[in-house]
Amino acid sequence: MPTLEKPLTQHLRTDGTPLDLDAYEQAGGYQGLRKALQMSPAEVTETVKRAGLRGRGGAGFPTGVKWSLVPMGAGAPHPKYLVANADEMEPGAFKDRRLLEGNPHQLIEGMIIAAYAIEADVAYIFLRWAYRQAQEALSRAIAEATERGYLGREILGSGHGLKMILHVSAGRYICGEETALLNALEGKRANPRAKPPYPQTVGLWGKPTVVNNVETLCNIPHILKNGADWFKGLSRTKDGGTKLYGASGKVKRPGLWELPMGTPAREILEEHAGGMRDGLRFRAAIPGGASTEFITDAQLDVPMDFDALRTVGSRLGTGTMIILDDQTCPVGLLWNLEQFFAQESCGWCTPCWSGLSWVEQVLGAMERGEGEEKDLEILREQTKFMAPGNTFCALAPGAMEPLASGLNYFCDDFKRHIDEKRCPWRMNGDTLR
């Protein structure tokens, strides 16, 4: 049984004010960096590999493996780049925000270590526009870290330097996709790039670049400080560490909790979120932000980790659950999700930009009571047209995950909309616009 340590969040203050450098150091901060600097870059990467850390940005790619794809040594192209992905625009996801606002030095330390491991010269934090508090906290923390010699030409006299820059985005969901993010940083429209080549070899301005999620990077100082075995021991499954899990919707206590990786959804829902509000029943959950498949009561005992959720046809994604109750219309919810995806499609490829707006309109018509029998077939077809591999990036397949599973689970609710020519949940004269 794992211990109940919470390395990522243990020092977050309840009033939300960020830890300054002194407070962070007192809490053991920058010890991981000091240790890393005693090791070779390859040893740092090896430690992260052994720890079993998988990326927390959604796809779950092993972090150490990603780093080891970067060309190293005297022959490697420079400058090399590290980017912290702090875009977090996925609806229903709100985990990185807490780390950015509450403990900016934890991210900065993780980034310095990651940059050391891949011999990067410049690091960018790609921050979403709406996170004003995080912007302030990060600017101050970068200045503090520079002043104390953790950043700059010579990090703690190691002979290794790092320049860190905060880039505040102008807002568009696709910017979170790692190759689109690179275009955004270069001052272009954020259309995704073709892969391969992967950013690890050809990234920002054609140079090797690693993009990692904020939560991923925040784990790094603790892995270096406490070791790979300690990190593995935090987890209930083979993927190491803890995970930030969240729940929003009509539960008694919506919130965010750091728990052992692999904590079952039911435990999160009932113990941490306090169960459903009085008078409401649990219907389904989207486990990891807007682009994951629904799970129902039958799957609630599945551990929330990368592999286990796969076995029940869903995905961990961001680990922040959106809870659907029995008095909220599933068709309306899906319409809301698909409106988001249709609006945020970057327009680069046809199946996505025309498919998503079609899906959105069909769902809207159903919700208004104008749905027809053939609409269900159209929606099912679209989930196939936008399946993985049929579009240029993962936005459209992601948009289809809740829809495809929703068409399965809520078949009767769709049918009622069509047969009754109205939304059964909007009977009291609720307006749509």
Add this chain to the structure above:
Amino acid sequence: MLSPEEKKEIEAEFTHYPTKQAVCIDAMKVVQKHRGWVSDEALRDVAALLDMAPDELDGIATFYNRIYRRPVGRHVILLCDSVSCWIMGYERIRGALMERLGIRLGQTTADHRFTFLPNVCLGACDRAPVMMVNEDLHLDLKTEKIEKILEEYS
């Protein structure tokens, strides 16, 4: 013409990126900070400073949600219309705001006091429904709270 201050702030960004073009989003945000929005004229001036074609810069400006190419009111209200806020009563809050402001989403009040815009998830889903007015986040919105919140902005 860009003001000397705007120019200085934009040029300070040059050290952060290896190309001038990479500064373009920051540059438009500098202009927007000073003027509220990015006019055609300002866009041309920024493009000239960055050695870009105005059309190219416009293509980038219109891609991003938070670059305003039309004037906005003194206070911008961004109401989250994403999934958790929708579950928690977004439509009621939207209705209350439309009624109170006398405008629809996308519009500006006649006195230029408020511009009312939809916005995707603001990353505070556990405190839904949520809106931002200028820099301030307002959490756990209830229709009864709207009047009092708007009073803070004259």
